[in-house]
Structures are given as structure tokens and as C-alpha cells.
Amino acid sequence: MDYATKKLAEEKVFKDPVHRYIHVRDQVIWDLIGTREFQRLRRIKQLGTTYLVFHGAEHSRFSHSLGVYEIVRRMVDDIFIDMPEWDESERLVVLCAALLHDLGHGPFSHSFEHVFDLDHEEFTRAIILGDTEVNHVLTRVSPEFPQKVSDVIAKTYENKQVVSMISSQIxxxxxxxxxxxxxxxxxxxxxxxxxxxxxxxxxKEEQVVIKSSGMHAVEDYIMSRYQMYWQVYFHPVSRSAEVILTKILHRAKDLSQGNYQFKQDPTHFMAFFQNNIELEDYIALDENILLTYFQMWMQESDPILSDLSRRFINRKLFKYIEFDPANEYEKLSDLKELFYQAGIDPKYYLVHDSISDLPYDFYRPGEEEERVPIQLLMPNGKTRELSRCSEIVEAISGKRRSDHKLYFPEEVLLQDGTQKTLKKQILKVLRG
Incomplete structure (x- = not known):
């Protein structure tokens, strides 16, 4: 039997709190789930440091990847089947791309990427195309199949309809x-x-569209996304934990490039510190390893690495204030000088953090991160861009919202002892 069409003798199901059940009948999908690279996603949290704010947020990239697969499986097996605009031969490639789309996420995902200037999508494609268990499974379908799956994730696949199912604004x-x-x-x-x-x-030919009768459900989806970003994903306390996490890695990297002798050599990080990363180095790293090092680094003789590690492990996070970089740049410069005078290194203990989000965008051809808009299928068979029909979506279309904060160790500035007067001065400047 052809491996691409081979079915399991009995359907496998994963019990899931969101979709109730995740169904697997294809041998290829089952084999991909069993690879070491996919199982690694069990050891990568979906929401990074957010568990330090919302204690239930311990779920993994593994469960999310299964969930994305299940939604796409429902699309192709239940909704699109027998529709003339859907090419059934694309079924397996879109299912595999859905399952593997987050394969390249590193520990604590985006924070880790920022420190070492990495791109998880590049590593996803490297795992799919490299000498890996995932690649060996995909190659059994056909020699060119791994490239097809990689192209879907890279958004370069010739069938844009398939790409839109996994990467679009809906x-x-x-x-x-x-x-x-x-x-x-x-x-x-x-x-x-x-x-x-x-x-x-x-x-449809270029993308998946939404019948106009479903517009209000889409409005609800877009507003849900907007609220989740500002109430959960961009929570200032979670951002404080991310700030400390990144500063731990920066400090360890700085020390590794000098004459510092670690009590426990950062073996797992050396390829990253030296910017000489092999695929196996990346696959071998997960959040369990990072947390183990942070535990050990609490005992390091370097006071900054030790303190930052202790803060992260024991959730002793930085406080924050609102910051307007357009009008308060001089304030930040003054604060850095005061921190130096107080013997507190502002590189690690005074951090400007900024985030921004664009909840929905209309078509802006040629622009960076070009977004394909959501199209509504009208009763006459034509399509209209969502914001032209929805006043709610029109009100937020193309409007980027940003937020800036300064993070610092307030309790250090409140301590008695050396530099007490100077610390009070710093607090006065911080509090405006």
C-alpha cells in the first residue's frame, strides 16, 4: 500500500480539553507524532513565562500543534470535502504542515529567539529538511514531499489556499x-x-474565505484575539519575567566571552554563545535544561547571574512604570547614570521593554509582513474585504497599538544601607 494513503488499522484519538478529541487515521501523521523532534514540543511551553502570572498556563507546544492539526483535519475531511474548489491531493501536505508548523520553537520561544537572534520558522524548516526523524518520515511519502511541507510553512507554496489555512488573519x-x-x-x-x-x-483559489452570513462570528474572533493580546500575552508581569529571562542569558553569554570560570560550564549553551549553532544543538535544548541551569546559576560567584537566576526561579520579578520614549528619553538617560552611581548595573537592572500589536489589517501590497485580509463571500458569489462590511472591524483596521514600560528592582532601591540617599533620588525620578 502507498505510504501516503496508508491508514492505521484503528483510529487513534487524543483526549483534548479544547476539541474534545483529536483524531488520527493517517499512518504518516501517527509516525510524525512519534518522532523525537515532535515529542520535544512536550518540553516547550506554549506561553513561555506566562505561567508565572496565570498558574494554569503550563500547556505545551505539543498540545497546540495537535490542536492546529485537528482544526485543519476538520476543514479538509468534514467541510471542504467534495467542494470543487478544494483539491483533495493537497490533503496530506496541509495536514503535515499544520502538525509541524511550530516544530522549531526554542525554549521560552520568543524570548530565547531575541537573545540569540534566531528565527523559529527557519529552524522548523531545517528540521523538516535536515537529517531528522521527521524528515525520514516525510521522505517516505516522496523525495520532494519534505520540501512541499516546508514551503507551506514558509508561505512560498504555490497553492496559496493551502497556506491561508495555516497562516493568515483567520x-x-x-x-x-x-x-x-x-x-x-x-x-x-x-x-x-x-x-x-x-x-x-x-x-477559493487564492485563500479560504468566509460566507458573509458568518461575519459576526468573525468579528467576535477578531475582538477575542485583541483582548487576549492585551490581557494575557502582553501582561506586564509576564513581560517582567521575560526581561529577567533574557538578561540571565545575556549575562551568561557575556561571562562566557571573558575570563569568568563557571562552577558549572554552560555546555548546552556554548554553540549559542559562539553563534555556531548546529541543528542538533538546537533540538537538544528545551525548557527543562534552561531551568536546570538557572537553578545551578543561583550558586554562581557572579552576583548578577546569581541574582537574576534566583529572581526567575523564585518569581522575584522586577516592578515597572509606564514609559513614553518619545518624551522621556532624557529621563531614561538620567536614570542610567543614577543607577551607575548607586552601583546597580542598568544594563541588567533598568530595562526598557516595548510591545505592539496590529489586531487586523487590510491589504497593503509590498509592505513588510504583508497581511492577506479576510474576505467575505457575498450571496452574489463575489468577495468583499471584511472591514468594508463590518463597522467593528473597520474601527480597528490598520491601527497598531504600542506599549512601553521600564522594569527595575524596586526592593533594591528601598533597602537601607549604602547609597540610601541616591536610591531615594532614583525612586523619586522613577515615580515622576
Whole structure:
């Protein structure tokens, strides 16, 4: 029997809190789930440091990846089947791309990427195309199949309809993580009527579109995404933990490039510190290893590395204040000088952190991070861009919201002892 069409003797199911059951009948999918590279995602949290704010947010990239696969499986097996605009020969490639789309995430994901200037999508494609168990499974379908899956994830696949199912402004990736993250954080913001959205999805030549009768369900989805970003993903306390995490790695890297002798050599990090990363180095690293090193680094003789590690492990996070970089740049410069005078290194203990989000965007051809807009399928068979029909979506279209904060160790500035007067002066400047 052809491996690409081979079915399991009996359907396998994963019990899931979001989708109830995740169904696997294809031998290829089952074999991919069993690879070491996919199993590694069990050891990567979906929400990074957010568990330090929402204690239930311990779920993994593994469960999210299964969820994205299940949504796409429902699209191709339940919704699009027998529709003339859907090419059944694309079924396996889109299922594999859905399952593997987050394969290259590193420990604590985006924070880790920022420190070492990495791109998880590049590593996803490297795992798919490299000498890995995942590649060996995909190659059994056909020699060119790994490249097809990689192209879908890279958004260069010739069938844009397939790409839009996994990467667009209303895709299976977003539909899973919004619901899954809302469930595990215990908030209500991320809930929307996915069943309704799936029922009104239709495959078109360039992308998946939504029947106009489902517009209000899409409005709800977009507002859910907006609320989740500002109430959960960009939570200032979680950002404080990310700041400390990144500063731990920066400090360890700085020390490794000098004459410092670690009590425990950072063996697992050396390839990253030296910017000489092999694929195996990346695959071997997960959050368990990072946390183990942080535990050990609490005992290091370097006071900064020791203190930052202790803060992260024991959740002794930095405080924060609002910051306006356009009007307060001089204030930040003054604060850095005062920190130096007080013997507190501002590189590690005074951090400007900024985030921004664009909840929905219309078509801006040629621009960086060009976004394909959501199209509504009208009763006459033509399509219209969502914001032209929805006043709610029109009100937020193309509007980027940003937030800036300064993070610092308030309790250090409140301590009695040396530099007490100077520390009081710093607090006065911080508090305006």
C-alpha cells in the first residue's frame, strides 16, 4: 500500500480539553507524532513565562500543534470535502504542515529567539529538511514531499489556499491558540464560535474565505484575539519575567566571552554563545535544561547571574512604570547614570521593554509582513474585504497599538544601607 494513503488499522484519538478529541487515521501523521523532534514540543511551553502570572498556563507546544492539526483535519475531511474548489491531493501536505508548523520553537520561544537572534520558522524548516526523524518520515511519502511541507510553512507554496489555512488573519493556528490559551489561563477573552466559523469557511483559489452570513462570528474572533493580546500575552508581569529571562542569558553569554570560570560550564549553551549553532544543538535544548541551569546559576560567584537566576526561579520579578520614549528619553538617560552611581548595573537592572500589536489589517501590497485580509463571500458569489462590511472591524483596521514600560528592582532601591540617599533620588525620578 502507498505510504501516503496508508491508514492505521484503528483510529487513534487524543483526549483534548479544547476539541474534545483529536483524531488520527493517517499512518504518516501517527509516525510524525512519534518522532523525537515532535515529542520535544512536550518540553516547550506554549506561553513561555506566562505561567508565572496565570498558574494554569503550563500547556505545551505539543498540545497546540495537535490542536492546529485537528482544526485543519476538520476543514479538509468534514467541510471542504467534495467542494470543487478544494483539491483533495493537497490533503496530506496541509495536514503535515499544520502538525509541524511550530516544530522549531526554542525554549521560552520568543524570548530565547531575541537573545540569540534566531528565527523559529527557519529552524522548523531545517528540521523538516535536515537529517531528522521527521524528515525520514516525510521522505517516505516522496523525495520532494519534505520540501512541499516546508514551503507551506514558509508561505512560498504555490497553492496559496493551502497556506491561508495555516497562516493568515483567520487560520487554524490562531483559532487553536486563542481557545487553548484562554482555557489554560482561565480567562474568558479568547472564546469565540469556532464551530460557526468552520461551517461558513469556503475554499477559493487564492485563500479560504468566509460566507458573509458568518461575519459576526468573525468579528467576535477578531475582538477575542485583541483582548487576549492585551490581557494575557502582553501582561506586564509576564513581560517582567521575560526581561529577567533574557538578561540571565545575556549575562551568561557575556561571562562566557571573558575570563569568568563557571562552577558549572554552560555546555548546552556554548554553540549559542559562539553563534555556531548546529541543528542538533538546537533540538537538544528545551525548557527543562534552561531551568536546570538557572537553578545551578543561583550558586554562581557572579552576583548578577546569581541574582537574576534566583529572581526567575523564585518569581522575584522586577516592578515597572509606564514609559513614553518619545518624551522621556532624557529621563531614561538620567536614570542610567543614577543607577551607575548607586552601583546597580542598568544594563541588567533598568530595562526598557516595548510591545505592539496590529489586531487586523487590510491589504497593503509590498509592505513588510504583508497581511492577506479576510474576505467575505457575498450571496452574489463575489468577495468583499471584511472591514468594508463590518463597522467593528473597520474601527480597528490598520491601527497598531504600542506599549512601553521600564522594569527595575524596586526592593533594591528601598533597602537601607549604602547609597540610601541616591536610591531615594532614583525612586523619586522613577515615580515622576
Amino acid at each position: 487560520d487554524a493556528d490562531r483559532m487553536d491558540y486563542l481557545q487553548r490559551d484562554a482555557y489554560f489561563t482561565g480567562v474568558s477573552y479568547g472564546h469565540f464560535d469556532m464551530e460557526r466559523i468552520l461551517r461558513v469557511m469556503r475554499p
